[in-house]
Amino acid sequence: xxxxxSEQEVNARANxxxxxxxxxxxxxLAGKTIEKGLLMVHTGKGxxxxxxxxxxxxxxxxxxxRVGIVQYVKGKWQTGERAVLERFPEQVTIRxxxxxxxxxxxxxxxxxxxxxxxxxxxxxxxxxxxGPTPRYDLLVFDEINIVLRYEYLxxxxxxxxxxxxxxxxxxxATGRNAKPELIAIADLVTDMTMIKHxxxxxxxxxxxxxx
Amino acid sequence: xxxxxSEQEVNARANxxxxxxxxxxxxxLAGKTIEKGLLMVHTGKGxxxxxxxxxxxxxxxxxxxRVGIVQYVKGKWQTGERAVLERFPEQVTIRxxxxxxxxxxxxxxxxxxxxxxxxxxxxxxxxxxxGPTPRYDLLVFDEINIVLRYEYLxxxxxxxxxxxxxxxxxxxATGRNAKPELIAIADLVTDMTMIKHxxxxxxxxxxxxxx
Numbered sequence: 001x002x003x004x005x006s007e008q009e010v011n012a013r014a015n016x017x018x019x020x021x022x023x024x025x026x027x028x029l030a031g032k033t034i035e036k037g038l039l040m041v042h043t044g045k046g047x048x049x050x051x052x053x054x055x056x057x058x059x060x061x062x063x064x065x066r067v068g069i070v071q072y073v074k075g076k077w078q079t080g081e082r083a084v085l086e087r088f089p090e091q092v093t094i095r096x097x098x099x100x101x102x103x104x105x106x107x108x109x110x111x112x113x114x115x116x117x118x119x120x121x122x123x124x125x126x127x128x129x130x131g132p133t134p135r136y137d138l139l140v141f142d143e144i145n146i147v148l149r150y151e152y153l154x155x156x157x158x159x160x161x162x163x164x165x166x167x168x169x170x171x172x173a174t175g176r177n178a179k180p181e182l183i184a185i186a187d188l189v190t191d192m193t194m195i196k197h198x199x200x201x202x203x204x205x206x207x208x209x210x211x
Numbered sequence: 212x213x214x215x216x217s218e219q220e221v222n223a224r225a226n227x228x229x230x231x232x233x234x235x236x237x238x239x240l241a242g243k244t245i246e247k248g249l250l251m252v253h254t255g256k257g258x259x260x261x262x263x264x265x266x267x268x269x270x271x272x273x274x275x276x277r278v279g280i281v282q283y284v285k286g287k288w289q290t291g292e293r294a295v296l297e298r299f300p301e302q303v304t305i306r307x308x309x310x311x312x313x314x315x316x317x318x319x320x321x322x323x324x325x326x327x328x329x330x331x332x333x334x335x336x337x338x339x340x341x342g343p344t345p346r347y348d349l350l351v352f353d354e355i356n357i358v359l360r361y362e363y364l365x366x367x368x369x370x371x372x373x374x375x376x377x378x379x380x381x382x383x384a385t386g387r388n389a390k391p392e393l394i395a396i397a398d399l400v401t402d403m404t405m406i407k408h409x410x411x412x413x414x415x416x417x418x419x420x421x422x
Contacts, residue, residue: 013244014319022317026329035417042259046401047251051266058269060263062291063418081266087298106233108225189406191258196400206246207274210302 037169038187039162043145043178046192053140053172054081060170061091065137068125071096072118072143072175073111080207088163093136115152118144129166138170145175148182155181248380249398250373254356254389257403264351264383265292271381272302276348279336282307283329283354283386284322291418304347307333326363329355340377349381356386359393366392 040056042049057067069085069092085092097118122144128135147153159181162171173182183189228304237260253260268278280296280303308329333355339346358364369394373382384393394400 007300011319015317018317018319036297038417040258043406044404047399048253048259048263048401048403051270052263052403053266054269055259055262055265058265058295059291062294080270083273084269084299088405104371106226106229108222108229151305164342183406186407188258188408189405190259191406192259192263193255193402194250195254195402196397205240206249 016196036167037165037171037189038184039165040170040172040188040190041145041178041182042172042174042190042192043176043183044193045176045193046194047197048192049174049176050142052190052192053142053174056138056172057085057092057140060138061088064092065204066135067092067138067140068136069094069116069140069142070122070125070144072115072141072147097121111147111150112152115201118147119153119158123161126161126169126171127164129169134166134169137170138172140172140174144173144177145178145182148179149175149177155179158182159185219398227300227322246372247378247398248376248382249394250376251381251399251401252356252389252393252397253385253401254325254387254394254405255402255404256387257405258408259403260385261353262352262400262403264385265385266389268296268303268351269347271349272299272353276302277346278303278346278351279337280347280351281329281333281355281359283326295385303342304336307334322358323363326358327360330364330369334372335374337376337380337382342382345377345380347380349383351383351385355384356393360386366390369393371395402414408411 027178057069060067071094082094085094095118097114122139125136125139129139135198144158148155148158162182162197163185165171173186178189222349253263268280271278282305293305296305306329309323329352333350333352336347336350340350355369358370361365373393374396384397389400
C-alpha cells in the first residue's frame, strides 16, 4: 500500500466517524427546543469569571441586544472593558456600586450599604424587563456571589426575585463561592478552576490581562 | 448590649480581619514584580473558554492594545463577537481558517489543510511582533487545542514556536483537552468545568448566549 493510499484510508475512517458523530449531535440538538432566559453562574477560584461575562456582553451587543451591568465590588479595576462598553451607550448600561475589592475597603458598614444599593439597582433592572418593551435582554450582576457569601444581602429575597424574573431575560451572576441555593436555580453553571496562575511564578498583574 | 452596639462590634471585627487580609495580600503582590507576555490556556468541558478569550480581547482593546485572532475551527458561529470587533479595525485583526466544527465538516483532509493554514497565519502573527514595533500585543488562537488533540499539527513545532515568541507578547490558546505539553509551558491555565448545562434541561442554543 502506498503512503497516499494509507492516508486516504485514515481520512475515510475519520470522515465516517465524524458523520456518525454529527448524526448523534444533530439528534441531540433536535431535542433541545426550549427557548428561555438563562440564569448563568460563573464561579470558582480560577480566572475568567468576569472576563467570560464580558465576552457574553460583547456577543450580545453584536447581536443587537441590550445589556445592563451591575458591578458589585470591583468597579475601579475594569478600565479596559469600560472604555469599550462606553462606545455602545444605546446598548449598554453600567452601574458601579462597589468601592473596589472588599479586602481593600475595610469598612463593613459601607460595604453593606454598597451591596444594598447594587441590589436595589439590580431589582430595578429586572423590573424594567417586564411588559411588551423590556429594557434589557441580558443582565450581568458582577461579583454578586461575593456579597452573598459575606451575607451582606438577604439570600432568600435574591433567589425569589431571580426565579420570578421575566422568562426571556438572561442573567449572569459571577464570583467565587456561589451559594448552593443559586446553583440550584441556575440553568448553566461553570466553575473556573485554577490549574496554574502566574502569581505562582512571581508575575505581577498586567494591563490588558488582569485589568 | 443594644443591637446597634452589637452590629458595630461585628463591623469592627470584620474591618480588622479585612485590614489583616489586605496586609497579607499587599505583601504577596509586592513580591510579584515580573512583567512579561503570558501564555494563557482556557480548557475544560465547560462554557466560557472562547468567551473569556473574547473578554480579554475587549479589555485589551479598551487599553489601546492591538489584537490578532486566529479562529481554528468555529469561525462561522461567532457572528455576535465579530460584529463588535469589526468596529475596531485598527486594533483587531481576525483570520478565520476553519470551516466550522470538525464534527460538521466530515472531511479530514480539508480540516488538516485548514489547520495548517491557521498555524501558518499564527506563526506570521507571532513573527510580526518581533523588533521595535511589534504588530500585536495579544494573540488569540481560538480552538487550537482541538486541532492539536486530533494531531492535525506538529505539536513539537508549536510548542517550540510559542516558547520562542517575543517576550512581551501575550497569547491565549483555547479549546478542550489542552495538551499536557502546552499546559507545561503556560503561565496561566484555567479549566472551565461544567457544573450544569442548559442542554441537560432541553434548552436549545440561543442567539446572544451561545452564538
